[in-house]
Amino acid sequence: MEIDLFHAFFGRFGVLIPVLGLFFELGAIFTQKDLIAKISGILVILGSILVIFAFLSGVLELKYLISTNENISIFKIHIISGTVIALIFLFILSVRGYLFFKNNEKLVVVYMVVYTLTVMLNLFSNEIILHKMYGS
DSSP states (O other): OOHHHHHHHHHHHHHHHHHHHHHHHHHHHHOOOHHOOOOOOOHHHHHHHHHHHHHHHHHHHHHHHTTOOOOOOOGGGHHHHHHHHHHHHHHHHHHHHHHHOOHHHHHHHHHHHHHHHHHHHHHIIIIIIHHHHHHO
16 A cells, blocks of 8 residues: 555544544433443544554655655644644543543543544644645
């Protein structure tokens, strides 16, 4: 698989699965069902891992573009936001992993605010910015 397709694959799923996880997290809050909470936890953990893979594949693609003397100035916002998003998702991964086994109401509130804002930033970075760059 070509390196840009590799990054696009993980990037798409790294956006979609966290959004799905957010919907399940909200569903778990409203329904108070343990099964939905477990499913949402699995989706958030899987989505976080996919975001980290998207980041790593993006780093590989960036190295490739630099080695071929490509102009990367158009990607600067995406590179910066992608790095920030990956770091926040590392935090989310560890917090959600902890919350999967322990219940801490204050931590859940902080986690949900951070997760919601990060999912929105992830959507913005990958859909709006890339749409503006490529027009597709």
